[in-house]
Each structure stands twice: as C-alpha cells, then as structure tokens.
Amino acid sequence: MTTARAVAAMAMFLLVALSASHMASSLRLGVCRASGYLPGRSGNCEKSNDPDCCEDGKSYPQYRCSPPVTASTKAVLTLNSFEKGKDGGGPSECDNAYHSDEEKVVALSTGWFSNMARCGHRIKISANGNSVYAKVVDECDSVHGCDDEHNFEPPCDNNIVDASPAVWDALGLDQSVGMVDITWSEE
Secondary structure (H helix, E strand, C coil): CCHHHHHHHHHHHHHHHHHHHHHHHHEECCEECCCEEEECCCCCCCCCCCCCCCCCCCEEEECCCCCCCCCCEEEEEEECCCCCCCCCCCCCCCCCCCCCCCCCEEEEEHHHHCCCCCCCCEEEEEECCEEEEEEEEEEECCCCCCCHHHCCCCCCCCCEEEECHHHHHHCCCCHHHCEEEEEEEEC
C-alpha cells in the first residue's frame, strides 16, 4: 500500500471511530445525554397548570434522544392542558387539533415521540398501583422552547410523559403536585 493510501485509510478509520465514539457518548449504555443547550428567553408564559417558564439568560438542556423503551419504561408524568389557550401551546402535532382536558391524551419527549411514529398509539401509564391507557397526540419538545409556540417554557426533559388532567384523575393523582414518577409501556 502506498503512503498516500495508508494515510487515507487511517484517516477514514479515525473518522469512523470518532463518529461511533460521538454517538456512543450521547447514548452510552442506554443513557441519553444533552445534545446542546438553549439560551433562555422569557415571554408571555400562560400559567394555568403552573408550568416552568423560561428565564432570560438561563441555559436549558436539549435532548434529541430518550432512554430506551422497555416493558416498563421509567418516566416522569407532568401535567399539561391540550385545550386552546391553555399552557399546552399550539394544537397537537399528531392531528393538528386541540383536546379537551377530559380526554386521556399525552405528549411524549422527543426521543420517545420518534418523529411522530407513536402518533395515535395508546400507551399504558402506571402509578401508585393504578393504570390508565392514554392516546399519544403530541410531542413534549426536548429540543426547542422559550418561544411563543412552546408557551415560553423550556425544552422538556428526555423522560417526560406530559398528560392531560383526565390522565391524572384516572390515576388518582393530585394535580397540584405537578410531577410524579411513573412507568409506561406500549399497548
């Protein structure tokens, strides 16, 4: 092999190795790591369900991945209204519609939402010995936020199931708590 070919082969090997290393570092052993940080920008944050609102100058982690989905995926349940004019922002991404707080619907973190692949799917959510089925209608955006479209809320964490009040009620949860550890699975 000539020196030029050897150098080219070594360069290609290093490029492949570095690419694999970068991918592995962002999703090492099933752990999803932040892919960047979004600078905060405050605005008119609708506060009907006591959301976290963006602050000027604060940095918020962004995630393009979520932990692996298992038969009993650990997650954090948050409260969200999918009604027009409430804290959910715009219409749901799956059907471009708003949903009543009486509907059992959820938004999943970006990685779990998987480019709309879970739209319309029912998932089983379990907490405190209770379970409920809910329909996936939206993405809890883990990359974008701090703008009008996202109610001036920061990007979601990578392990969020953002649920309507009907889901919280069906699980017998106190909505004033705002966040609860849960598990979920695909139907």
